[in-house]
Amino acid sequence: MKNLLSLILLYWLTFITTFAQTYAEKLGFPKGSKVVIMHVDDVGMSYDSNVGAIKAVEEGIATSMSVMMPCPWVPGFVHYLKNNPKIDAGLHLTLTSEWKDYRWGPLAGKPTVPNLVDDEGAMWRSVEETARHASADEIEKEIRSQLERARAMGFEPTHLDSHMGTLFARQDYLERYFKVGIENKIPVMFPGGHDTMIMRDGAAGLTLEQAQKIGKMLWNAGLPVLDDLHNISYGWTMNKVKNPSDKELQKYKTDKYIESFKDLQPGVTMVIMHCTSPTEVFEHISDSGNTRRGDMLAMLDPKLKKYIQDNQIILTTWRELKERRDKVK
Template structure:
């Protein structure tokens, strides 16, 4: 019996999580995420604990437990003029920060500088802060999949999942994206998402990001599938956050919001016999329930 059948679906069922990353990044990100959940067909999201707008999104998560959410474990900050750093005191995780005490912009910098010990300390602190706040996450995932910067960090990531008895996002495509060999780093018996889809800059640049999402839905294969999006508004706040960074910038995030709140696009799920599932559903499989 495969994972799909364990959830009560037929062997060839097409299951899909539509997941909004980066909640907590900004007020704009939070408002768009909330609207995507309540009025669109996004059915999962994850929260960045180190970010300034964590509190707002965490309060929403506590007050709206019907929506599935996880912790978006964060080790990098890619923005030019908008910065954040670790939850832990900088003095306790010095290898994770630049000369100003902020997370590095790129995975490569993290790979060169960070120690597994500091990575473990910080990831654990982020989960503990969320739980202390009263959150009950269904899973753990990773901002920029920075936990895949190094195989040692990925091992720590999996250990954090085990410690808190939560599934972590493990997927072949994401590992390949960050330069890890899935054949070496995915172990037998680990819970794996079959297919993960995330927009590429070439589609945005060509004005075809919506077509990319449409194509995924129309050609989805059987198994457990995940679409990762970043809904926000193309407003002054997000323009400031993403200045000089069109890749996953404010315009891109507005497109994500518009596509996944469209009734026409939502109807495509039914047309293509796609069933939405959540991380909470998948957790039941993992625990054998």
């Protein structure tokens, strides 16, 4: 019965994506186009994160990235950004501090957002703890503080998104996220279209009807909207292989991206990844070095670039989406 229901859902989603107008079409891309933002999360989190993200964009096929403003290596990236203003960079709105020995606190300060802070003076480690303690007012104050710091540094973000998906944990958090984006005319990451991949992978947190209703609201507010979200690459690890070589990591990750891209439907899809060039220090931050290095190596792989070209997948940025949305009446 479960397999039958899955088949019915797949056929229904195929029908919807075939006949409904995608947000890509609304933005002026050709009908049936598969348009992708290759997006690097966690910039500014560490020196290694900065190096990996920059390499993935400058030498590879990544097209966009977002910055964790409360983290220590933000100045290093923003200084780079000032010399490379065409880089598509947004804010990876950060409301958790998940690592054991490497942590950060809210930019709004503990007196302003006391329930966003744990007993170590940092943000809560998990999405669940944040959602249990922090009010929507505190979340909004911290979002605004992160945006204010970016602007004070001369960094105007191309978009907003959510570290660990914390802003999707509660409806009132989502509302504040949308509020700040709409008010500042900054695109927000939200899959409000057919949502084929994100719904199949069970990571949306909303029904399709709810997501599409929100998508229409954001579109009517003048912001571009994603048709889908690809958020599965962090789970592609080679942890069972001890000390995999760069060649092994690259092949593994590239093959995984190509396999998953066969399920891409027409529309604008944001593909989330975590490109990092881990040094010996990174293992003291996180045990995710392999999957992050693999992401970076996949972005540099001519095989993945060729697959994208051969399958007429269009690469884009948040900046381009906003420029296109501004031209649509």
